[in-house]
Amino acid sequence: MLALASPAVMPFTTVHFVLAIDGLASTSFSKCTGLAGEVSVEEYAEGGENRFSHRMPSRASFPNLVLSQGAGPTQELWDWWGEYLTSGLVAPRDGTVTLMSTADGELTPVRVWGFSRGWPAKLTGPDLDAQSSAVAIESIEIAHHGLALKKVGA
Template structure:
């Protein structure tokens, strides 16, 4: 009998259709909720009937150390630059990276979540504090039209 240990959530990679893949240190919003609608039936006083309703997903929020890569800022800036205020929605995926075969070695994608028609709704540059030697963190928030679990191919 083999024991399967959980992956350490140490690094995430964001891959979006035509943009450069970017690694992140933190990711939130990988969830899907199904709403519940209650129906109160006349004469039935013990409980309300409950039915599934709309599915909803929160925005993805990814954080990383600031680098020289501008691809995500440029994607967000398209909205500001276009006269019609249009945003170009793109498909993408967030991949959980883990060491292949243990705690050491190259990082490979072991699990992923794909999203459809995502677009950046908020991008935040780092906070600066001369009294701290912390990493300059920037964040990106992506709205999207659905999330699904994917299992990347494993290296053999």
């Protein structure tokens, strides 16, 4: 017999993200997109089989991570991006995006996504408008070679 009600499980709130990149200081962000992956499908039409085509997995692909934050005093991400402008090369780095949420009244890590061989593909400074009192938002877009959900605390 099935239970009529399951215990209530509250989802995490998406209030705070921390970007940690090997060799750079961790930085807090307020918005993150691109935590996704996709496997392409290749179809093969078998001769004599007209009812369907065989569908097989092909290559995996991952969109760029895009993280936004209020502009602050640190400029390490700008320096990392600037490596390419000064030398023509940029050092790929591994990193993590950690979702922080309130558990028992404390802000703690609840989900960690790891990416490999990331590099800054785009950096956007804030829109400046003297007639607005909005927060100056900047963003970084990181291209990478793969994304995986890690165990919290590992």
